[in-house]
Amino acid sequence: MGNSDYHTPRGVAVPPPKPFCWAVRTALKETFFPDDPFRQFKNQPPSRKFVLGLQYLMPILEWAPRxxxxxxxxxxxxxxxxxxxxxxxxxxxxxxxxxxxxxxxxxxxxxxxxxxxxxxxxxxxxxxxxxxxxxxxxxxxxxxxxxxxxxxxxxxxxxxxxxxxxxxxxxxxxxxxxxxxxxxxxxxxxxxxxxxxxxxxxxxxxxxxxxxxxxxxxxxxxxxxxxxxxxxxxxxxxxxxxxxxxxxxxxxxxxxxxxxxxxxxxxxxxxxxxxxxxxxxxxxxxxxxxxxxxxxxxxxxxxxxxxxxxxxxxxxxxxxxxxxxxxxxxxxxxxxxxxxxxxxxxxxxxxxxxxxxxxxxxxxxxxxxxxxxxxxxxxxxxxxxxxxxxxxxxxxxxxxxxxxxxxxxxxxxxxxxxxxxxxxxxxxxxxxxxxxxxxxxxxxxxxxxxxxxxxxxxxxxxxxxxxxxxxxxxxxxxLSLARPRTHVLGNIPNTMTYRSIDQYPNANTVPGMLILHIDAPIYFANSNYLRERITRWIYEEEDRVKSCGEANLHYVILDMSAVGSIDTSGMSMLDEVKKDLDKRGLKLVLANPGSEVMKKLDKTEFIQNIGQEWIYLTVGEAVGACNFMLHTCKRTPPTLSMPPAVELTAQDNV
Structure with missing residues (x-):
């Protein structure tokens, strides 16, 4: 898949486009018919459909014969x-x-x-x-x-x-x-x-x-x-x-x-x-x-x-x-x-x-x-x-x-x-x-x-x-929609698992990286709050790094595994966050965006703006790629261009 000297993860796929009518029909079906009550009518003759329809409306006709x-x-x-x-x-x-x-x-x-x-x-x-x-x-x-x-x-x-x-x-x-x-x-x-x-x-x-x-x-x-x-x-x-x-x-x-x-x-x-x-x-x-x-x-x-x-x-x-x-x-x-x-x-x-x-x-x-x-x-x-x-x-x-x-x-x-x-x-x-x-x-x-x-x-x-x-x-x-929770993630020792450092005190933060987990869909009601909260996390992390004498912050990784959907206000928020990070000399990295999110990222050309190579399947792959850039290239991340994507092994990430 590319030059094996580079250890970068495989890219996240954008779902193939679907017709508008199909998308509307699917959304209505999932909203009003999640149990698919009409599956029993498929491939049935008209007379049988009539009987099944009566039984659906009047269940007594179904169980009374038995x-x-x-x-x-x-x-x-x-x-x-x-x-x-x-x-x-x-x-x-x-x-x-x-x-x-x-x-x-x-x-x-x-x-x-x-x-x-x-x-x-x-x-x-x-x-x-x-x-x-x-x-x-x-x-x-x-x-x-x-x-x-x-x-x-x-x-x-x-x-x-x-x-x-x-x-x-x-x-x-x-x-x-x-x-x-x-x-x-x-x-x-x-x-x-x-x-x-x-x-x-x-x-x-x-x-x-x-x-x-x-x-x-x-x-x-x-x-x-x-x-x-x-x-x-x-x-x-x-x-x-x-x-x-x-x-x-x-x-x-x-x-x-x-x-x-x-x-x-x-x-x-x-x-x-x-x-x-x-x-x-x-x-x-x-x-x-x-x-x-x-x-x-x-x-x-x-x-x-x-x-x-x-x-x-x-x-x-x-x-x-x-x-x-x-x-x-x-x-x-x-x-x-x-x-x-x-x-x-x-x-x-x-x-x-x-x-x-x-x-x-x-x-x-x-x-x-x-x-x-x-x-x-x-x-x-x-x-x-x-x-x-x-x-x-x-x-x-x-x-x-x-x-x-x-x-x-x-x-x-x-x-x-x-x-x-x-x-x-x-x-x-x-x-x-x-x-x-x-x-x-x-x-x-x-x-x-x-x-x-x-x-x-x-x-x-x-x-x-x-x-x-x-x-x-x-x-x-x-309030739960307007003020969704965000967590700083750390690495569980001797694993490739990343969890909240509040829930798991033994989780270690990764030097040079701030990993944030967003715990809700991103809509107009919470986009401004999330932008301000992400900015605040960055300030707090930079202050912590300075006080502890650790390596400077270079990457902000957003774990979007819980972001089921996003609207145009959310897309504008991501674009503003990216511009703000660019001014600070930091690089925005996305991990595990879902299919609906990827559709919006593709249609708004955000993928081209951030670069396909900065979107990863998992947090572990994102961390592995960022570590590779930090320790190999020895230069400021935002000025780097990523090499062609290749398969990432567990050993590479470790």
Whole structure:
């Protein structure tokens, strides 16, 4: 490859040019279809493509033909088990959402049937969630009083559910699921914990038998409402609530200690409802300050298409509520589905899940339901009960249907305080203080994000807390892009490996060279910072060399192995750095630029400017070539022209 007397490395290749349309198509595919979902359609006849398309949209068509009676027996047990949890939870969460209790049962009938057809998870059990219920009360209840104008409030609730479904479906069809990823783990931990705290505090209304209560969702408003009505507290209600709360927490503790008895915890809410109803019926406690649900009408979900308030002056509030609750529901549902799929070693498609959640909420909004997703509590019970497929959701929906048709009168005497106890017991599990402690140990900034979300939700409002947390997470992302890390590299003794001297104190700097590693793509947002930071590294290295009496600095080697891409501002930055180094009598050397970077270097003629011979495959090759020039030529590097490239051996570099 050249004169063997010279020991210079082989050059870095520039990728061959590609057509513009091919580049655009490839970029779109990698952005929106990284899993290549259409590979199964290749080389298939039209009839087969049609069948595969239906199976892709409705996974039930794929697994139903292989479904066995043995699986049905497992799903039957799981479905009945989660139905025992779904009925009391549905009523409780509807009450939390300031909706009629029957709406909670409606929401546990139609949406699970839709999800069974469109969902890709075998374990997710569909139902309402406390956070979405609280958001409905907070956002819609802030403009329409649910007790003074219940009809309009219900219309706005189903309208918000409709827009949630539309958003979720659109995100799935457009393959935009990565938007949900902007809700970081720290954000979710803090937000869920704050929402759970507020939900628990709001249940003091039911626990104390209060009639009038604040519509605010911050801690100050709730506690003020509680303690300004001390004279209206009902000790009968408080005693009953504490007894049932103790029972629920005791069953949870026992089930955790004895996992085989998980069903005890799952059945505890329904048992509480039954026991509470019997107790109230026998003692006529409703006449002594214990509030009860009252009449629940029989029958299946009435249509609510005509109730969608598209012409309401509060439509903007409904849309905003639908967007916020829809994103929160997606984040929880997909995270829950992925978590449990890992236990059974199968894959779920996040975009399919979005479509499934969206379709069931669109259908739910037309059948008197409010927002549903895959809550952790029901899914955990479904998983522990041994479910095999989404048929467990169908079984649960069937059990709820029977309840709606025949059993709703039995809930007349169900005390509201029992519903409050059920909600508090469920919410206490969402205050994950162990996760917050872990965040503090691992990443202080994530802990700050978590606590910001928690404090914002608890002391201001649910929406403000979520906004603060998301803003801080986005700020961190922008800071990581705008202020990427740079490291000085040194040689690990007796190897050709170069690592950060901060991480590896035994790494030795190379005389006459400053080796810098850039740890991020170079864009307009960070190009000025990188130029200034590189200049600062050079100043510091020159000062260190003078103070230690070492050889003068001759080369600045930029390790670009982590620079996945670069824009025109980044190219201008490199050009400015090179000009500045030329003025100082130093030589710029690049090591391991990627294919995208090489394309830009070639198109801007930077390669011709710096010289192909000053771009190397590895840091080791760059150091070897620079050492060769220093020790052989004995002259200032920038005035030298490099010889033809040849293969470099390990012995040459050493």
């Amino acid at each position: 479904y066995t009676f043995q699986s049905f027996k497992s799903d039957l047990v799981a479905g009945i088990t989660i139905a025992s949890l779904a009925v009391p939870q549905g009523i409780s969460y509807a009450n939390l959402a300031s909706l009629p209790p029957i709406v909670g049962l409606y929401s546990s009938f139609v949406p699970p049937l839709i999800y069974a057809m469109f969902g890709s998870s075998r374990d997710v059990a569909v139902g309402t969630i406390a956070v979405a219920s609280l958001l409905l009360t907070s956002m819609i209840g802030g403009v329409v009083n649910p007790y003074e104008n219940p009809k309009l409030y219900f219309q706005l609730a189903v309208t918000a559910t409709f827009f949630s479904g539309v958003l979720q479906t659109a995100l799935g069809l457009l393959r935009l699921g990565f938007i949900v990823d902007f809700l970081s783990h720290a954000t979710i931990v803090g937000f869920m914990g704050g929402a759970a705290t507020i939900v628990c505090l709001q249940q003091l209304k039911g626990m104390l038998g209060l009639v009038h209560f604040t519509r605010g969702t911050d801690m100050v408003s709730v506690l003020k409402s509680v303690f300004t009505q001390v004279h209206q507290w009902r000790w009968e209600s408080a005693v009953l609530g504490c007894l049932f709360l103790f029972f629920l927490l005791l069953t949870r503790y026992f089930s955790k200690r004895k996992p085989a008895f998980f069903w005890i915890n799952a059945m505890a809410p329904l048992m509480s409802v039954i026991l509470g109803s019997i107790l109230v019926y026998l003692t006529h406690a409703e006449k002594h300050g214990v509030q009860v649900i009252g009449h629940l009408k029989k029958g299946l979900n009435p249509p609510s298409l005509s109730d969608l308030a598209f012409g309401s002056p509060y439509l903007v509030t409904a849309i905003k509520t639908g967007a916020v609750t829809g994103i929160i529901a997606l984040a929880e549902g997909i995270a829950v589905g992925r978590s449990f799929s890992m236990f059974k070693n199968y894959h779920i498609d996040g975009n399919k899940e979005m479509i499934a959640f969206g379709m069931m909420n669109i259908a739910g909004s037309c059948t008197s339901c409010y927002l549903t997703t895959g809550p952790f509590s029901r899914t955990a019970v479904n998983f522990n009960a041994g479910c095999k497929s989404a048929v467990s959701n169908i079984v649960m929906a069937t059990a709820v249907m029977i309840t709606l048709l025949f059993l709703t009168p039995l809930f007349h005497y169900t005390p509201l305080v029992v519903l409050s106890s059920i909600i508090i017991a469920a919410m206490l599990g969402l205050i994950d203080y162990e996760a917050a402690i872990h965040l503090w140990k691992v990443d202080k900034f994530d802990f700050v994000v978590c606590m910001s979300a928690y404090i914002g939700v608890v002391f201001v409002s649910v929406e403000i807390g979520l906004t603060i947390a998301v803003t801080m997470s986005m700020l961190r992302l922008l």
